[in-house]
Amino acid sequence: MSKIDITAAKYSGDRPTWKFFMSELKPKGKWLTPFNIISIPIMILGLILIVIRFWKGLGSITNLTQEVPWGLWIGFDVVTGVAFAGGAYVITFMVYILNMHKYHSIVRVVVLNGFLAYLFYAGALVLDLGRPWHVINPIIGNSFGTNSVLFLVAWHFLLYMIAQLIEFSPAVAEWLGARRALKILSGMTLVAVIFGITLSTLHQSGLGALYLMAKGKIHPLWYSEFIPILFFVSSIFAGLSMVIFEGSLSYKVFFQQISEKNQKSHHGIIHGLAKICALTMFAYFSLQVLIFIHGQNWSLLNTGMGRWFLLEMIGFVVVPMVLYFYSYRRNNIFLIKLASILTMLGIILNRLNVTIIGFNWDAAVRYVPSWMEIVVTLAVIFTEIWVFRWVVNRMPVLRELPFVVKKEKLITG
16 A cells, blocks of 8 residues: 555545544654754754743843844844745746746645745744734834835735745645645635735845845945845845755655656756756846946955955856856756855855845944854754655655545546
């Protein structure tokens, strides 16, 4: 009996039993793996630090001040993390709007990754608030007003998470054996996708728009009135690079769950994404060059921050862009994966340059995140990976044909 048939046998009608839920909560696979050994202590320590943070306040574990209220949890967890989650709106646009069915097999895993990213990074956002119980204020417009960029970003975040949940919900319905719910939720998918794509393009640029108000605080090499556009364009190749990287890891870890057909198409998918990354990186680099020339910041290149800017542009934009072009022409999968890693490092560097490194760069006392902030960030990331692994091991995320679809094909065939 196959694994899918065993799962199907646990259902009674359209409602799963409590025994099924209890069995699904049990751990599967080996416990003593390198990842578990590293992640579990960090997650426990992170949980302790989070309790201390809510008990004694932000100052107890962070180096944030009144002058620097946004630090690592905003710059990395939120601003950088949302860029990496951009693969969800790009892939769904390619599949559902452009009808590029070649990428259909990765839609669910990409949407799941995007939803979890937004969910956990929204949690990290709450951690960064001095008074977390006021998190509702940006959503209702209190103290900020409905014309505030933060008001728009908050609503985009909330509605986009709901849209992604609807996009992924057919997989949950299949897992639960809820056939009627599956039919209804599948019919809502296209509307959720269109709504989600619109929201995502808006808040990707909206995050950049938040920093338009910090003209006197961000270094001239990173500040521009075109930050929203740069954030949006970079989210395309950032998200797709994450899809390549995460997809390559999932291919190895969850190989047994992937059908033979999808195993064969894996390299073709990565190859196609490399071309899109190369083109969008070329557009992004061209924009950066035009902005730099227009800003007349030539004299700043001979400074420490100028050399840091050149490192970002050449080492983590031009180099991976050339690698993407070359590897696409040569169909070199290894170089594509290498380019995805360099691109992700470049996005991290860019977002941190805007939010932390180049922010108040001339201040007498600079913000440096405490070790406790770093531990909490790692704990959030590891927890997200644990939840991702739990879902993939139980729900039809990578499996091509879950039992519900198989039964329906038998009935209609």
